[in-house]
Amino acid sequence: MAALWLLVAVVLLTVVAPVIAQSVFGLDPYRQTLTQRFQAPSLAHPSGTDDLGRDVLARTLVAGRVSLLIGLTIALVSLLIGVPVGLASGFYGGRFDDLSNAVIQTLSNIPALFLLIMISTTLPRDPVLRPFLLAVIIGALGWMGTARLVRGTAFSVRERDYVLAARALGASDGRVIFQHVLPNVFSLVTVIAGFDIAGGILAESALSYLGLGVLPPTASWGSMLAGSLENVTRAPWLVLFPGLAIFLTALSIFLLADGLRDALDPRLKA
Amino acid sequence: MTSGLTRYILRRLVHSVGLLLLISMLGFTIPRLAPGGPAQFLEDPRIGPDFRARVIESFGLNDPLPIQYLKWLGNVARLDFGYSFVDRRPVIEKIWERIPATFQLSLASFVLGLLGIPLGVYAALRRGRWQDQAIRVFTVLGNALPHWWLGLMLLILSASTLRIFPLGGMYTVGNGSLPDRLWHLALPALIGALGGWIGFSRFVRSEILDILGQDYIRTAQAKGLGSRVVLYGHALRNALIPIVTMLGGVLSGLFSGSVLFETTFSWPGLGRMSVDAAFQRDFPVLMALTVIFSALLIFGNLLADIAYGWVDPRVRYD
Numbered sequence: 001m002a003a004l005w006l007l008v009a010v011v012l013l014t015v016v017a018p019v020i021a022q023s024v025f026g027l028d029p030y031r032q033t034l035t036q037r038f039q040a041p042s043l044a045h046p047s048g049t050d051d052l053g054r055d056v057l058a059r060t061l062v063a064g065r066v067s068l069l070i071g072l073t074i075a076l077v078s079l080l081i082g083v084p085v086g087l088a089s090g091f092y093g094g095r096f097d098d099l100s101n102a103v104i105q106t107l108s109n110i111p112a113l114f115l116l117i118m119i120s121t122t123l124p125r126d127p128v129l130r131p132f133l134l135a136v137i138i139g140a141l142g143w144m145g146t147a148r149l150v151r152g153t154a155f156s157v158r159e160r161d162y163v164l165a166a167r168a169l170g171a172s173d174g175r176v177i178f179q180h181v182l183p184n185v186f187s188l189v190t191v192i193a194g195f196d197i198a199g200g201i202l203a204e205s206a207l208s209y210l211g212l213g214v215l216p217p218t219a220s221w222g223s224m225l226a227g228s229l230e231n232v233t234r235a236p237w238l239v240l241f242p243g244l245a246i247f248l249t250a251l252s253i254f255l256l257a258d259g260l261r262d263a264l265d266p267r268l269k270a
Numbered sequence: 271m272t273s274g275l276t277r278y279i280l281r282r283l284v285h286s287v288g289l290l291l292l293i294s295m296l297g298f299t300i301p302r303l304a305p306g307g308p309a310q311f312l313e314d315p316r317i318g319p320d321f322r323a324r325v326i327e328s329f330g331l332n333d334p335l336p337i338q339y340l341k342w343l344g345n346v347a348r349l350d351f352g353y354s355f356v357d358r359r360p361v362i363e364k365i366w367e368r369i370p371a372t373f374q375l376s377l378a379s380f381v382l383g384l385l386g387i388p389l390g391v392y393a394a395l396r397r398g399r400w401q402d403q404a405i406r407v408f409t410v411l412g413n414a415l416p417h418w419w420l421g422l423m424l425l426i427l428s429a430s431t432l433r434i435f436p437l438g439g440m441y442t443v444g445n446g447s448l449p450d451r452l453w454h455l456a457l458p459a460l461i462g463a464l465g466g467w468i469g470f471s472r473f474v475r476s477e478i479l480d481i482l483g484q485d486y487i488r489t490a491q492a493k494g495l496g497s498r499v500v501l502y503g504h505a506l507r508n509a510l511i512p513i514v515t516m517l518g519g520v521l522s523g524l525f526s527g528s529v530l531f532e533t534t535f536s537w538p539g540l541g542r543m544s545v546d547a548a549f550q551r552d553f554p555v556l557m558a559l560t561v562i563f564s565a566l567l568i569f570g571n572l573l574a575d576i577a578y579g580w581v582d583p584r585v586r587y588d
Binding site (some may be wrong): 106107109110111113114115117118119120121122124177185198202205206210211212228229232233236239240243245246250252253254255258 | 289292293296297300301303304305307348410411413414415418419422424425429430437438452510522527528529533534544548549551553556557559560563567568571
């Protein structure tokens, strides 16, 4: 339950707080004050300022929108590919199963991070298009686990008596899939979605930390950490706050997904 | 059995070659999609047009694409990955000199990470008690925590209050002694081992709990074997079998290293090289690394699958 509240707090903070911070406290995430560079945390700037004198707290809050959106997009893409593929190969088996297995094998044998590094050099610098394409590509490279899990469940549901009964009553494949198989994988998919979102946020932050993901001036939690090595001695608060945001967000999503798993489907309990 | 295994290996080898060809095509095509093409590094306005044309010609970038691909592929087959766009040195030479650094850090991280196995055994034996809970909390926190960020935070600590560890690099300049090198290795290796502790401990814990419920464990206990013999001789040995499947990732990881940790700790290995190459648009280096690491991963996975059948006779190849 605490995880849920923490997550709600993070989402509310990233969505609402930047507006309040800007209108009430006058903290603008983009305003540069070059006389106020590298200010340590104080009352005026609770998380200090960065190399261009921008308020780190305001930036961390705004960056959360980008990071969360990217995490959601990654999860969405990975589910949109993984769930149908898993359902179809579990339900139909046979040649389709072989084919999807071959594709999964192939993708699992590609060093994804190196491919991403290479692809990152070809992406446009556009502040909206680049994060979006990045998320789609990360999602498209990471749906294999989802497909495998969904396939397993679909496969076992197919053999149940109630599916046999539905077939005996003349139900079509589509009806069996949507009425019987899909509801059974639903709780599993909810849990996977949680892990995918958190995993997506972590993946984006890593790539942006390397300087190859989201590029400045757009702020994501990862891109705020790009070039951190120089700040280790000079301005530790620049490293602390965005990382803390990543950690707490990922943690709350993981815990929530864990709790959901136990609540929705006790059989999945570890 | 033997002929089945031979046929299996042959089939997998054919698949692997096909897969490598596919990846090489990907690795060749992606730079061509970059804005400005593969010769983007020449976009600098200070570079004159005739010099630009000469360089492009010298790298063979004027040939038709299929010809370029076949030429490149032919060279790659002879382990010639061409010349770096940045310093014109042979790519294979640049890669070769980075391998020791990467291998050192990866091996240290892996060996330290193996401590996750006893951790998992311990958690399984103390199931439900506070020790198990504590290890569980550690793994949950560790999964949500970006390890490279933890590394940065420890660097901050080393830079300010706790001046225990160096701030990066492999050794102090002018002092390449063994203690100095180990001192530089300690923090990166510990951070790199975190993944192993988390992964192995979870895996081994659930495997052991699974196996302790099996009939052959009850048989062993029923015939009066001591709990120690049952645990180490029966349960642990069987629990470790599936770990062999992780071998593929481990083998390729030993050479490819960690992009994130090498960047964080200024470690001059292949991981950081790939990031630098991406920044410099040094596509020959990037293409070479992609092909080499894919080959290692594919080969490692093949070895792992063969080894799995060797340690677990229940596995059949057909």
